[in-house]
Amino acid sequence: MTTLHERIRELLSHATHSALGAGLLPQALTPQEIQLERPRQASHGDLATNLCFTLAKAAGKNPRALADAFAPIVRQVDRNGWIQSVEVAGPGFLNLRLSDAAWQSAVTDVLREGAGFGLSDVGRQERVLLEFVSANPTGPMHVGHGRGAVLGDTLARVMRAAGFDVTTEYYINNVGNQVGKLGESVWCWMCEPELRAAALAIWAKGDPVPFPDAFPRNFPEDGYRGAYIAETAEHLSRQFETVNWPVPTAPWHDDQAWAVDEPMANPTGRADNRRITVQSWMFQLDRITSDLKALGIGFDNWFAERRLHGLDPQTIDAVQDVARRLVASDWAYEDASQPADDEDATPTGKAIFFRGTSELLPKAFRDTKDRVIIRGDGRPTYFAADIAYHDHKLARGFDHLINVLGADHHGYVSRLKGVIHALGLMRGDPRWTGDRLEVLLVQMVALLRDGKPVPMGKRSGEFVTLRDVIDEVTTGEPTSGRDAVRFLFLLRKADAQLDFDLEVARRTSMDNPVYYVQYGHARMCSILERAEKEGRLPAIDTLPTALALDDERALTLALADLPDVIARAARAREPHLVAYYLTDLCRAFHGYYSRHKSDARVIGEDDAATHARLQLVRALKQVIGNGLRLLGVSAPERMTALPDAAETDAEG
RNA sequence: GUCCCCGUAGCUCAGUAGGAUAGAGCGUUCGCCUCCUAAGCGAAAGGCCGCGCGUUCGAAUCGCGCCGGGGACGCCA
Numbered sequence: 001m002t003t004l005h006e007r008i009r010e011l012l013s014h015a016t017h018s019a020l021g022a023g024l025l026p027q028a029l030t031p032q033e034i035q036l037e038r039p040r041q042a043s044h045g046d047l048a049t050n051l052c053f054t055l056a057k058a059a060g061k062n063p064r065a066l067a068d069a070f071a072p073i074v075r076q077v078d079r080n081g082w083i084q085s086v087e088v089a090g091p092g093f094l095n096l097r098l099s100d101a102a103w104q105s106a107v108t109d110v111l112r113e114g115a116g117f118g119l120s121d122v123g124r125q126e127r128v129l130l131e132f133v134s135a136n137p138t139g140p141m142h143v144g145h146g147r148g149a150v151l152g153d154t155l156a157r158v159m160r161a162a163g164f165d166v167t168t169e170y171y172i173n174n175v176g177n178q179v180g181k182l183g184e185s186v187w188c189w190m191c192e193p194e195l196r197a198a199a200l201a202i203w204a205k206g207d208p209v210p211f212p213d214a215f216p217r218n219f220p221e222d223g224y225r226g227a228y229i230a231e232t233a234e235h236l237s238r239q240f241e242t243v244n245w246p247v248p249t250a251p252w253h254d255d256q257a258w259a260v261d262e263p264m265a266n267p268t269g270r271a272d273n274r275r276i277t278v279q280s281w282m283f284q285l286d287r288i289t290s291d292l293k294a295l296g297i298g299f300d301n302w303f304a305e306r307r308l309h310g311l312d313p314q315t316i317d318a319v320q321d322v323a324r325r326l327v328a329s330d331w332a333y334e335d336a337s338q339p340a341d342d343e344d345a346t347p348t349g350k351a352i353f354f355r356g357t358s359e360l361l362p363k364a365f366r367d368t369k370d371r372v373i374i375r376g377d378g379r380p381t382y383f384a385a386d387i388a389y390h391d392h393k394l395a396r397g398f399d400h401l402i403n404v405l406g407a408d409h410h411g412y413v414s415r416l417k418g419v420i421h422a423l424g425l426m427r428g429d430p431r432w433t434g435d436r437l438e439v440l441l442v443q444m445v446a447l448l449r450d451g452k453p454v455p456m457g458k459r460s461g462e463f464v465t466l467r468d469v470i471d472e473v474t475t476g477e478p479t480s481g482r483d484a485v486r487f488l489f490l491l492r493k494a495d496a497q498l499d500f501d502l503e504v505a506r507r508t509s510m511d512n513p514v515y516y517v518q519y520g521h522a523r524m525c526s527i528l529e530r531a532e533k534e535g536r537l538p539a540i541d542t543l544p545t546a547l548a549l550d551d552e553r554a555l556t557l558a559l560a561d562l563p564d565v566i567a568r569a570a571r572a573r574e575p576h577l578v579a580y581y582l583t584d585l586c587r588a589f590h591g592y593y594s595r596h597k598s599d600a601r602v603i604g605e606d607d608a609a610t611h612a613r614l615q616l617v618r619a620l621k622q623v624i625g626n627g628l629r630l631l632g633v634s635a636p637e638r639m640t641a642l643p644d645a646a647e648t649d650a651e652g
Numbered sequence: 653g654u655c656c657c658c659g660u661a662g663c664u665c666a667g668u669a670g671g672a673u674a675g676a677g678c679g680u681u682c683g684c685c686u687c688c689u690a691a692g693c694g695a696a697a698g699g700c701c702g703c704g705c706g707u708u709c710g711a712a713u714c715g716c717g718c719c720g721g722g723g724a725c726g727c728c729a
Contacts, residue, residue, distance in 0.1 A: 033669090041673080050671070063709085090672045091709065136729070178729055351727060368654070372727045382729045410656055411724040441657080443723095492665075495657060497722085499664065504678095509691055511678065519691055527688045571669095580666065583676080594684085594693035603688055617688095639691065 003113075004106045004560040007082065008096070009034045012051055014077045015070065024069055025059050036564070038557055042550065045087065045095035046103060046557055052092045063092030070094065100545070103553055106560040107544045110619035118562040118626050123164030123570060129393055130156050132404035133292070134171040137281040138182045140228060141291050143445045144406060146466040147498065150489040150632075151442055152404045153297040154575040157630050162570030167398070169301040171389065174281050175272050175309055176382060182284070183277025184252045185223035188216035189233030190240075190276065191247060196230050203227040218252070232283050236276065245275065273311060291467050295482050296632045308388045309380070318388040319380045323352055323373055326387070329426045331355050332373060351376045354387070356418050360425060365418040365434035387419050394423055394432055402573070407441040407495070440573055443497045445489075450503040473505040476640060483633045487514035490579045490631060508639070513583055517624065518636055520586035523593065524621040525637040527602050531614050536603060544612035549600060551592040552616060558585050559623050566630070575631070582627045589620055 002010075012034050019025050039048045052070055056063035067088040074086045074094065082102040087095040110117045132152025135145045156166045173179070189196045195216055199209045209215070211225055223229075240247060250257030252271070259269035266273045292298065310317035326332035334350040352374035356367030373384035393401055401420070405412070417434035424432025447454040447464055454464060474481030484505040491513060492498045508515050531537045547556065561581065569577040593602075602613040628635040 035669085039672080040675085044672070048672090053671075093672070095672095138729095173729070176729065353727095368725080375727045377727085379727085381727065385729095407657075407722095408724070413656085443657085496665075497658085507691095512691095513677075515691070516677095519689080523689060523692085530688050576666085580676085587676085590692060591694080593688085594690085597685085597687065597693085601688065639689080 003109045003117075003563060004102065005036055005564060007102075007105075008036060008047060008098075011078060011082060012049060012074065015074045016051070016055070018073050018077055019055075019070060022073070024066070024073075025055060038561065039095065042554070044089060044093075045085070045097040046553070047096045047098065048089075049094050049096070050092075052094060056092065064088070067092040067094055100548075103556055104544050104547055106556045107547070107615050107619045108541065110559055110622050111540055111615065114622060115626060115629075117622060118566050118630070119161050119163070120563050120567050121163035122567045123159060123162045125163060125165045127165045127167070127397065127399045128159065128402060129167050129169060129396070129398040129400070130159075130402045130404070131169045131171055133288075133297075134173070135288060136173045136178055137284040137288060138178050139224060139226060139284060141288055141466040143447060143464060143466055143469055143500065144442070146291075146295065146469070146485065147445050147489045148404050148406060148442045149292060149295060149297050150486050151440070151494055151575065153295070154486070154490060154578075154631055155402075155404075155440075155570075155573055157632065158566060158575045158578060159570040159573075161630055162567045164570060167300045169303050170299045172281075172285065172302060172304045172306075173382075174278075174285075175305045175311065175385065177272075179277055179281050180271035181220065181222065182224055182229075182280050183271060183274055184220055185225075185229045186233045186236060186280045187247070187252060187276045188219045188223070189230045190237050191249065192216045193237065196233055200227070200230050200234065203230070228284075228287075232280055235283060236279050239279065247276075287467075291465075291470070294467070294470050295486060303389070305385055305389070308385055308392070318392065319384050320374075322388045322391050323380070323384060325426065326354065326373070326422075327352060331358070331422050331426055336376070349376050349378065354383070354419070355422070356415055358422070361418050361421050362434065365414055365421045367415050367418055371415065383415075386416065387423070390416070390419055390437070391423050394420070394427070394429070399431075399436075401437045402440065403437065404440045404442060404494075407443045410439075410441050413439045413441070438573070440494050442494045443492075445498045445500050448499055448501040448503075451501065454502070469500070469502070472502050475506050475508070477634075477636070479634045483518070484512070484514050486631060487517070487579060487633050490576050493574055493576050513579075514633065515639070517582050517586045517628065518634070519639050520589055521621060521624045521628065521635045522637060522639045524589070524617050524624070527617050528614065528621065529637075531603055531610075534603065536607075536610055536614065538611035538614060540618075542611055542615055544615040546606075546608040546612035547616060549592075549596070551588075551595065552613070555585075555588055555592055555616060555620065558588055559619055562623050562627065578627055578630055582624060582631075585620070585624065585627075 016025070034049060034051055036047050036049055039045060052067040053063045055061075055070075056066045059066070071086045071088050071094060074083065074096075081099055083096055084099045084102075085097040087097075089095045113119075130152060132155075133141075133145060133149045135141050141149075152168065156168050159166050189199075195214070199214055202209050202214070209227070212219060215225070237247070248258065248261045250261065255269035255271075257269070258271075258274055259267055262269075262275055265275050271277060304312065306312050307315040308318045310320075323332060327334070332352050332354045334352055336350045351372045353370040354373045356370055358366070371383055372381055373387065374380050390401070403416070414434075416439065417437050420432055420437045421434035424430065424436075447469070470481040470485055472481075473484045477483075488500055488505055489498065504512055505514075506512075510516055528537070544556075547553070565577055565581045569575050600609070600613075602610070602617055604610050604613075625635040
């Protein structure tokens, strides 16, 4: 029921109690998590612990002296004979050398727990809301969104494996200027079918369509100029035809005319609530959903900003509501002052400001100036909607909030934490301090093709979408694009810039980390398949007592690390640690395989040795498979070389 | 100007609840297939962990100050 590390930790815990009884330690120390690490050097034993440093600090003793006294106690309490030797090293490390039975048991731990090996409960079922992607539904996802998506999804998987109760959520920004602008851009193309057909034909050839010459007459200067807008217009035109909705011809900015045209759908005529606008972002959202699906990513919740504004049926205007409550509790105030650089604006009333600079907020969460939440004309800002959104998150009873954002939003982080803190104070709920919200900032992805940067930019029209990237790196197997994108996106921690080389991602060789790991898994499968064919596979609970090589010992001990790696990745919110672990483990396996090709092949003459090694390979396969599943990457049973890779080999 | 992130091998980067002789991939050089996948493996070379001061038994890791690179700072979203 336990794993090797748990058994050793328990042993050390017994030793600590025993030391307490013997008067070595002054008093009951707060129970600490005992750290076990595998020393880099084999001469330092199988496992090392810095337990004596922690105890010495708490007891005010010399670590080395304490370790000297502690070592015999460990031997004494080791009734099962797990420990072959205990050495005190350096300034106070305890280096443990395990008995054969002890380290070999890691193999059977893995095989007994199977797909469940690696799971733990360090998260204690803490209820976490993990919001990620939240790309505006105004266009296709680009690679940067993709990275946030992969990070968020993988983090959710890793945290769940470590015993956190995670709910994932996508926040749809489907209200405001940007979606209104989207609707206007689509509407312009809908009004001019012939122009649209001509432009789509040009785009289909891969050529740019000149702006404004080939665009509709009234196309807004700051509208969305991509081909996908005309495609959306094409799609909507057909859809409108089938339900018999005429395309309105009144000017886009004439709210009254729209209100008359759409009395049921949009009685106020607001641009972000028009039928065309709504259908437009829904169409973008469909594409986003299918792109995410291509990466194996889904969400527990899709949370629409519309419902916060009371635009959806059965919802109240939570944005105005929270603004009122903030004013009532003096967290916000009315002020008519107008910024000097914005004289064009004609405020019709007083704006409402959030007291982000309040001294009730700890400095870390305090803003540099109070921000507007309700404009002078009564329209809420994006910030106001975010306040309402986070108020709603709090009300749902989570213990902790995590938001994955693009690094360009980092100026927003402390403001958002201030909001959480203020809402906590306003609600009289002391749990909600600013640090209950955790923001993970994801840096940009630099796309390369064979080492050279791929030009990107919305304006130039060479905007590289996530879908383009997935398609380009899909080779052979249908999941290969997803596998490559996911794994390679996880090879850097979130806050480091990432170079993504399309050529490397396509390669079926050792320079491509995802193939390196998948190939390792396939190689293990191939060995097991052969053993099965030859009838050499042992029973699943066979003890691998014949494992004896140093390489086998190291591989086995590495297997036992998986639960700690997952726990650490979950707590640090760094799923890349899992990817690194799998790469390291595969490297160790490939080395073992090659080094002992002639002297100790897995399937050899000797039955006992063969059985033991097959058990090890089985366990390795299980661990690699479990790890890959956690990353959302497939674990293939066999790999097939691409034709072009074979050609390259032949030429070289 | 204020704030945030980054600076580790030629290149791209791991390693930071302070720990033993700082790691990997790529690139370079030299080796290894009668074989369960050479789609692989081994070896060599390569480092004032940006600089300085401090905290202590001990600092790539923590603190302060510099230097260098990137980014954020709207009644935008």
